Amino acid sequence: MGIDHYENFPVASLLLPARLRPAVRQLYAFARGADDLADEGDAGPDDRLQALEGWRSALQALCSAQPLPASLSGAERELFTRLGETIHRHQLPVQPLFDLLSAFRQDVRQSRYEDEPALLDYCQRSANPVGRLMLHLYGTTDPLDRRQSDALCTGLQRANFCQDVALDHAKGRCYIPQDCLLRHGARMEELAALCQAPPARVPEHWRAVLHEQSEQARMALLAGSPLAWRLPGRIGLELRLVVHGGLRVLEKLAAGGYNPFANRPILNRRDTILLCWRAFCQSRPQPVSAPS
Numbered sequence: 001m002g003i004d005h006y007e008n009f010p011v012a013s014l015l016l017p018a019r020l021r022p023a024v025r026q027l028y029a030f031a032r033g034a035d036d037l038a039d040e041g042d043a044g045p046d047d048r049l050q051a052l053e054g055w056r057s058a059l060q061a062l063c064s065a066q067p068l069p070a071s072l073s074g075a076e077r078e079l080f081t082r083l084g085e086t087i088h089r090h091q092l093p094v095q096p097l098f099d100l101l102s103a104f105r106q107d108v109r110q111s112r113y114e115d116e117p118a119l120l121d122y123c124q125r126s127a128n129p130v131g132r133l134m135l136h137l138y139g140t141t142d143p144l145d146r147r148q149s150d151a152l153c154t155g156l157q158r159a160n161f162c163q164d165v166a167l168d169h170a171k172g173r174c175y176i177p178q179d180c181l182l183r184h185g186a187r188m189e190e191l192a193a194l195c196q197a198p199p200a201r202v203p204e205h206w207r208a209v210l211h212e213q214s215e216q217a218r219m220a221l222l223a224g225s226p227l228a229w230r231l232p233g234r235i236g237l238e239l240r241l242v243v244h245g246g247l248r249v250l251e252k253l254a255a256g257g258y259n260p261f262a263n264r265p266i267l268n269r270r271d272t273i274l275l276c277w278r279a280f281c282q283s284r285p286q287p288v289s290a291p292s
Contacts, residue, residue: 016238020137026086027133029079031100038104039171048108056101062087063094092136096129111172115179116216120154122175127157138235145227152224152243158217159246162210162253165260166195176213184208198261210258214250221246222285229284240279247285248275 016024037051057069058076062084068077087094103126113119131149135141161168161175168175169191181187184205194202202210221243228239245267252265267275 017234023086023090023092023137024134026079026082027130030083030097031130033076033079034101034104038107045108049105052101052105052108056098059094059097059101090137092133096132099125099129107173112174113177115177119158119175119177123154123157124150127153138231140231145230148224148227150224151220152227152239155217155220155222155224156242156246158213158220159249162214162217163249163260163265165191165210166198166264169195176209180209180212184212194261199259200262201257202259202261207258210253210260214253214258218247218250221250225284237279241275243285244275244278245271 034052034055037055038048043051054069054071055076058072058080060066061068062080068080072080086092103122106122106125113122128150131153132146135145135149165174165176174188174191186205186209190203190206194206225243228236228243230236231239248267248271249265252267252271253260256263256265
């Protein structure tokens, strides 16, 4: 939680078994690199889509044991060579990687989401594949584990959407469903003003929008949280920290008056101590009403 590029991707921490850290680093490098193709630099949409298509072709080449495309740079060729070794060593499914590329292509093409199903479809390809890959590394493919992993990853991403409303707006995107804005009488023109001149207190209808979205994120995290208490050892502890990290971001959003424009909720060193205490000492969090 809280890394700069691909916030919901679990970077290989000391809590992960040493045998898994290189694989996680390679998967992170792929996700971060593809995300950068969609987001970073001054390239236009067509060039971004062409670069992402090059990565899709490279991934397809790995699947069919064909030579990598000549269009790849030296650094990209090394990335895909190591990724191929990781896929082979751990017998990882490749569809989640294709799903990630699909989501990043969508980021280039689409900047608004009409309703909840449209946003969840995006999360299904942009966040949930990460959890499914991690489950394969952990050696579990149980359907219940997959469902709870999906809920956890979607919850983390939706918490990030609430946290980064202003940052996403600067990229020309909004991950708040348009029907949610309409339901509370909020307008995109107001969002631009809030980002440009963050107020000390956001208007009540925008508080309602962000409260609703944070509640959706919180309920998804809670729905997925049993997985973190069911998986054993250091892997379970890592996931418990992730769950509590996402919930803590939402707590800080609420404490800041649902005002991520002036008070973007981020986790600091004091939060890290709190999260460790919660992960080690507290039982699984239970659904309760979120503060309004």
